[in-house]
Amino acid sequence: MKNLYQKKIKKRTIILTFFLALWLCVLISRLIQLQVINYPRFRKEVIEQNQNKKIINPKRGTIYDRSGTILAKSLPVQSIFYSPLDDEPMDIQLEKINKLRQILHLSNKHALTIKTRIEKNDHFIWIKRKIDLATAEKVKNLHLNGVQFIEENKRFYPQQKLAAHIIGRVNIDEEGQSGIEYKYNSTLQGEKGQGIVLRDAKRRGYRFQTLKEPQPGMDLVLTIDETIQYIAEEELQKAIHRTKASWGTVVISQPFSGEILAMANYPIFSHDSPRLDRNGAIHHTYAPGSTFKIITASAAIESGRVNFKDQYDCSMGFISIAGQRIRDHKKYETLSFPEVIIHSSNVGTIQVGQQIGEENLYKTITGFGFGQRTGIDLPAEEKGIFRSINDWTKISIASLSIGYEISVTAIQMLQAVNVIANKGVITRPKIVKKILDPSIEAKKSPLQFKRVISEETATRLTSIFREVTKTGTGKEAQVKGYDVAGKTGTAQKFDPSTGHYSSRAHTASFAGFAPAEKPVISMIIVIDDPQGQYYGGQVAAPVFREIAAQVLRYLHIPPQKSLSEHIITAKYWKQDKK
Amino acid sequence: MVRKKFSKAQIILGISCTILLTFFLIFYIWHQAESIRIGYKTRQLEEEILSLKKEIEKLEVKKSSLLSLERVEKIAREELKLTSPEKKQIISDNLDQ
Numbered sequence: 001m002k003n004l005y006q007k008k009i010k011k012r013t014i015i016l017t018f019f020l021a022l023w024l025c026v027l028i029s030r031l032i033q034l035q036v037i038n039y040p041r042f043r044k045e046v047i048e049q050n051q052n053k054k055i056i057n058p059k060r061g062t063i064y065d066r067s068g069t070i071l072a073k074s075l076p077v078q079s080i081f082y083s084p085l086d087d088e089p090m091d092i093q094l095e096k097i098n099k100l101r102q103i104l105h106l107s108n109k110h111a112l113t114i115k116t117r118i119e120k121n122d123h124f125i126w127i128k129r130k131i132d133l134a135t136a137e138k139v140k141n142l143h144l145n146g147v148q149f150i151e152e153n154k155r156f157y158p159q160q161k162l163a164a165h166i167i168g169r170v171n172i173d174e175e176g177q178s179g180i181e182y183k184y185n186s187t188l189q190g191e192k193g194q195g196i197v198l199r200d201a202k203r204r205g206y207r208f209q210t211l212k213e214p215q216p217g218m219d220l221v222l223t224i225d226e227t228i229q230y231i232a233e234e235e236l237q238k239a240i241h242r243t244k245a246s247w248g249t250v251v252i253s254q255p256f257s258g259e260i261l262a263m264a265n266y267p268i269f270s271h272d273s274p275r276l277d278r279n280g281a282i283h284h285t286y287a288p289g290s291t292f293k294i295i296t297a298s299a300a301i302e303s304g305r306v307n308f309k310d311q312y313d314c315s316m317g318f319i320s321i322a323g324q325r326i327r328d329h330k331k332y333e334t335l336s337f338p339e340v341i342i343h344s345s346n347v348g349t350i351q352v353g354q355q356i357g358e359e360n361l362y363k364t365i366t367g368f369g370f371g372q373r374t375g376i377d378l379p380a381e382e383k384g385i386f387r388s389i390n391d392w393t394k395i396s397i398a399s400l401s402i403g404y405e406i407s408v409t410a411i412q413m414l415q416a417v418n419v420i421a422n423k424g425v426i427t428r429p430k431i432v433k434k435i436l437d438p439s440i441e442a443k444k445s446p447l448q449f450k451r452v453i454s455e456e457t458a459t460r461l462t463s464i465f466r467e468v469t470k471t472g473t474g475k476e477a478q479v480k481g482y483d484v485a486g487k488t489g490t491a492q493k494f495d496p497s498t499g500h501y502s503s504r505a506h507t508a509s510f511a512g513f514a515p516a517e518k519p520v521i522s523m524i525i526v527i528d529d530p531q532g533q534y535y536g537g538q539v540a541a542p543v544f545r546e547i548a549a550q551v552l553r554y555l556h557i558p559p560q561k562s563l564s565e566h567i568i569t570a571k572y573w574k575q576d577k578k
Numbered sequence: 579m580v581r582k583k584f585s586k587a588q589i590i591l592g593i594s595c596t597i598l599l600t601f602f603l604i605f606y607i608w609h610q611a612e613s614i615r616i617g618y619k620t621r622q623l624e625e626e627i628l629s630l631k632k633e634i635e636k637l638e639v640k641k642s643s644l645l646s647l648e649r650v651e652k653i654a655r656e657e658l659k660l661t662s663p664e665k666k667q668i669i670s671d672n673l674d675q
Contacts, residue, residue, distance in 0.1 A: 069642060070639060070642040076632055156639050156643075158640075158642035159648075160646065162647070162648065226647065230648070
């Protein structure tokens with residue numbers, strides 16, 4: 001009896017265990033099917049059905065100046081979006097929007113757009129993006145169902161308008177629109193991430209899940225120096241106000257490396273203005289006028305066609321070429337070659353140009369990089385206008401010798417000045433010092449230099465351009481205590497309505513470097529359409545003096561010459577520590 | 579039905595096993611609870627670090643904007659009534675020579 005009972009129990013237990021095991025196997029198999037085998041497909045389907053995929057913008061890289069000052073940085077801010085609940089009546093939804101409208105100061109047009117999208121059953125509607133924390137708190141305190149917050153980044157420019165033309169601007173989605181922000185957009189932007197808003201059965205968003213983490217952008221260090229940029233902008237602004245000019249630009253560089261220390265433009269715009277997109281230093285072309293005599297003089301010496309002792313008759317005050325009369329700004333007698341450049345005689349320079357010959361002049365102009373982009377790392381650089389030698393007319397050599405029949409950008413002209421400062425070697429101007437990424441740092445290639453003119457030619461030219469600021473047209477560029485080399489330029493502006501150069505509108509410029517022996521800075525100043533005084537020596541050269549004096553002091557470059565006999569200077573000797 | 583009688587040693591062994599098992603279970607639950615508690619604490623601290631990092635970044639931008647040269651010059655000139663030095667007031671000397 002007992003055995004029979006035990007057998008029965010055992011049999012039942014076995015059957016029960018079998019079914020339990022079977023049920024468990026089925027359950028596990030189904031779970032594996034759902035969670036492992038079909039997981040990617042189901043996940044994809046859920047995301048697609050949900051229709052609430054959201055791109056997560058990565059944190060944009062920071063832009064610093066060469067000394068580590070923040071020029072542009074992205075900071076997290078709150079954005080508000082509305083995700084309607086399925087069963088909620090329309091009037092309640094509109095009431096919510098009205099409440100938000102008051103706090104967020106939404107325009108009628110914007111509110112109407114939101115209402116239309118609610119009616120269309122949109123599940124993701126932006127209410128307002130990138131709002132301040134205080135406003136976000138006010139909205140949170142309303143506890144409105146369906147009104148949700150998302151963290152986004154907003155671009156801040158703590159130096160405000162400083163270097164705004166260089167840095168550029170971004171749109172609401174933090175995509176670069178101009179300047180460095182545009183040129184280095186992919187580097188700064190990083191990689192976008194992806195997320196979804198998870199919802200419950202009533203389609204209430206209860207969680208934001210990140211599907212792909214965003215990769216933050218890399219930081220950039222510019223060659224710009226905040227202080228030098230500030231000095232340049234201030235002095236340029238003063239000059240423009242003083243001369244009532246229409247616009248102006250100042251570019252300062254380190255001649256050896258080609259690094260741009262400052263690039264100022266006036267008028268200046270804030271970071272949200274589309275007018276910021278035009279950077280005069282690289283986008284605006286102009287006839288260089290007499291500053292181009294730097295190239296003519298280089299070609300003269302380098303070709304060996306002109307001797308320092310050669311004399312040129314400038315007594316007529318004008319020269320006739322192919323029926324056109326080209327004048328000097330004042331009458332000279334017979335001038336030697338250096339004197340022609342020092343006094344910026346058009347008559348003398350044209351004779352020099354004719355002596356050089358078309359081939360040599362063309363070769364030198366192209367060698368200095370005119371007619372080509374300098375390759376500066378800023379977007380949409382202009383290459384200017386320089387015609388091929390085959391298209392030259394009878395007057396071309398005369399015009400080109402004195403800086404007409406060619407249009408250049410300020411950055412091209414500065415690159416040419418740097419050739420003289422660098423003893424004949426051309427360097428590519430650059431504005432990004434480094435990208436803060438170890439892998440790119442490893443690939444960094446050494447600086448490559450190309451010789452344009454011989455060292456001897458450059459040294460001889462430097463001595464001429466030093467005289468320009470001592471006794472010639474550029475006296476106003478002299479900086480007390482320092483030797484300055486440079487060249488003034490005054491060019492008549494081309495008037496498209498008449499098809500001729502205007503005698504009323506001018507472009508005044510000065511290009512030079514200091515100290516002349518061991519140049520630390522090179523600079524170009526272009527002032528467009530100054531009223532009243534219009535010569536480069538009167539309008540642009542003083543700007544060079546004011547900026548160079550401050551910049552050399554800031555860079556701790558001591559004066560080479562005694563400042564004044566009336567000043568008693570105290571000398572400090574450091575004692576050696578033993 | 580006859581109930582089996584356990585010996586004293588068996589009972590002691592049984593009770594010991596139960597106590598041990600209970601101890602392990604309690605330890606396991608405590609360990610799990612503690613892990614979760616530490617996890618929450620870690621998460622909370624991570625969030626705090628993140629929020630402090632964001633705060634530092636905001637302060638860096640604020641510092642940078644407060645030290646902007648335009649603002650400094652404005653305060654120096656308008657509030658402190660400072661002026662630029664005259665050219666004769668600047669004496670430079672090369673200390674390294």
